[in-house]
Amino acid sequence: MKVNPEESLKIENIVASAKVAETLDLQMINEKIKDAEYNKKRFPGVVLRMQDPKIAALVFGSGKVVLTGAKSIDSLSKGLEILGNKLRDLDIDIPKDLEYKVQNIVTSADLGTPINLNKIAVGFNLDKIEYEPEQFPGLVYRLDDPKVVVLLFGSGKLIITGGKVTGDAKRAVIKILSDLSNLGLIQ
Amino acid sequence: MKVNPEESLKIENIVASAKVAETLDLQMINEKIKDAEYNKKRFPGVVLRMQDPKIAALVFGSGKVVLTGAKSIDSLSKGLEILGNKLRDLDIDIPKDLEYKVQNIVTSADLGTPINLNKIAVGFNLDKIEYEPEQFPGLVYRLDDPKVVVLLFGSGKLIITGGKVTGDAKRAVIKILSDLSNLGLIQ
C-alpha cells in the first residue's frame, strides 16, 4: 500500500459524446435490439449496454450518442466501435471512423495517509471549498487549473472529476499535495 | 395488584448476538429449513423461528446471528442451542459451546399508581425527556446510569429498554421512583 499518490491514479469512468449518423430511428432500434431500453416519456434517448468493455450508450434521434462507463480511452474507442457495429447490423449506415469527444473523466486516487478535512476546510480558499459532513462526507474542492472538481475524504482518498484529458487528474493531485504540504497538513 | 414496583418487573424481550460459524450458506439453509424466510432484496439475513422457547433468529452469511424474543436468559441460551442444532442437522459444523452477547433487554414494570406525565415533563431534566402525547402517549426518559431509555405511561406502567443486564431495569425503576418522590409526584 506504500505507493506514491500519483501512482494510485485510476480512471473510474469516462463520458464521451459522438455523432454516428444524421438521424436515427429510435423506435426501430428499440425493437430490433433485445436489451435496449426506450421510454420516451422518461428520457428521449435509447439506452444500449455493452458488456466487454462494460459501457452504456445513450442513443438519440439526432444521431448523437453518449458513452459512459469506460475505464480507459482504449475501451472507450472500442465501445464506440462496437456500438457502430450494432447499428450497422440493423442496416443503418454508420461511418467507419467514428470521432468522439471526451467530456468527463472521473479518476480516483489515494494520498496514502488520512487527512483532516476540517483543517483543510479552514486552510484552503474558502470560495473554492464546500464541506458539509452531515450532508456528504467528502470535501468538495474546485480547481481552476486543471478545471476539475476534487472530492477529498478523511481516509486520504480522492475523486477527481470533470477532467477532459487523463493528465488532468495527476496535475490536480500534485497541486493538492502541494497545497496540503504548504499548510503543513501532510508529512 | 398491590405489589411493589420492583416486584412487577417482567422481561419482555431479550436481543442477543452470536457468531456460530465463519460463514454460512444462506441459500442452502433457506432451502433445507421449511419455515425459513429469506428474501435477500428485502433483508440480507435468513429468518428462522423456534417455538419453544418462542424465539426468532436472524442468520447471516458471516456466521453471525441475532436472537430476539427471549423472555429470560435461560430461554435465550436454550434458543441458541436449538438454533445450533438446527444448523448441525444441515451438516454445518457448529461449535458446542456457543457464546452470545446480550444487546438489549426490554422490561416492563408498574408503579402501581397513575402518574401525571405533564408534571413529569416539566419537573424532570428537560434534555433527558421527550413527551409529545399527540405523537406517542408515552414519555421518553433517557437515563445515564443505567444507560437505558424508559417509557413512562400515564397509567403508571413503564417500559425499560436498552438494558444490557437484567438488573438494569430494577435500578432504573428505583431511580425513577426516587425522582418522582423528590418531586412529590407520587405518594
Next chain:
DNA sequence: ATACCATATAAATCACTTTATAAATATGAA
C-alpha cells in the same frame, strides 16, 4: 379489530448523499 406511532438493539445490504458531463425532451416559471 388491526396497524401504526416511539424505544433499544445486533446483524448485512441497499439506496441515497456529492461531483462532472454530454445528449434531447418535458415542465414550471418569469
Next chain:
DNA sequence: TTCATATTTATAAAGTGATTTATATGGTAT
C-alpha cells in the same frame, strides 16, 4: 417565449438512513 431545471447513464469516495426481528406500553386512525 425564453430560461432554468429535471429526466438518464456511469463512476468512485464514505457517511446516513432504511430494511428485519421481538417486545411491552397506550393513544389515534382506518
